[in-house]
Amino acid sequence: MYTNLDYYPTTSLNIGSMPSPAEICLGDTILLEASPGFSQYYWIYSNSVIGQNQDISLSPNEDTWYLLRAIDQYGCLSQEDIWVYVDTCFVGLDDPVISNFNIYPNPSLGIFNIEFIKVFDNNLDIRIVNSLGDVVVSEDLKAGQRIKQFNISDFSKGVYLIELQTEIGIYRKKIILK
Numbered sequence: 001m002y003t004n005l006d007y008y009p010t011t012s013l014n015i016g017s018m019p020s021p022a023e024i025c026l027g028d029t030i031l032l033e034a035s036p037g038f039s040q041y042y043w044i045y046s047n048s049v050i051g052q053n054q055d056i057s058l059s060p061n062e063d064t065w066y067l068l069r070a071i072d073q074y075g076c077l078s079q080e081d082i083w084v085y086v087d088t089c090f091v092g093l094d095d096p097v098i099s100n101f102n103i104y105p106n107p108s109l110g111i112f113n114i115e116f117i118k119v120f121d122n123n124l125d126i127r128i129v130n131s132l133g134d135v136v137v138s139e140d141l142k143a144g145q146r147i148k149q150f151n152i153s154d155f156s157k158g159v160y161l162i163e164l165q166t167e168i169g170i171y172r173k174k175i176i177l178k
Helices: none
Strands: 016-020 024-025 030-034 040-043 047-052 055-058 064-071 077-087 099-102 111-116 124-129 135-141 149-152 158-165 169-175
Touching: 016 077, 030 064, 030 077, 077 169, 099 169, 135 149
Parallel strands: 024 077
Antiparallel strands: 016 030, 030 055, 040 047, 040 064, 064 077, 099 111, 111 149, 124 135, 124 158, 158 169
16 A cells, blocks of 8 residues: 655745834825745735735725735645734824823833823823723823833733823823734
8 A cells, every 4th residue: 555645845924014013104005015935815804805916005094904815836825914003193293292202112012111201290191092992091190200111911912092181182192912
């Protein structure tokens, strides 16, 4: 008794983005590029094929999940996915509040810092809001405090909004939980 065994080397499927990481401002375009070595590529959004090339340019207006299915020369199917995050991106960077705070690391595994370059004379209310609009964390930054650390590692992966309530208004920036 003899058995013929065919062995086909596997090709790894990866998605790169330009810019990297896959975060853009509203109205901007992102280039997604699949790794080479496949004979067919299928970019899928919302259960519909939106492209069949190795790369695709997109201009989403909200955070969007894309699926890539690729078939190699032996007919083997590989799949990979990617989230593209879209931010409104503040245009008035000379605003004294927006230009004076940073969030890092972003994306985060759960522990991140908000650092203020300028010390504020009044308390600030800091809220973390999930994608459903629910406030999941609310804390005060005391007058004179420069750094506030948060731990949201127990929450679901995704995009959260950091909201700063000041006497002028509410300022928002995104934090990505990986």
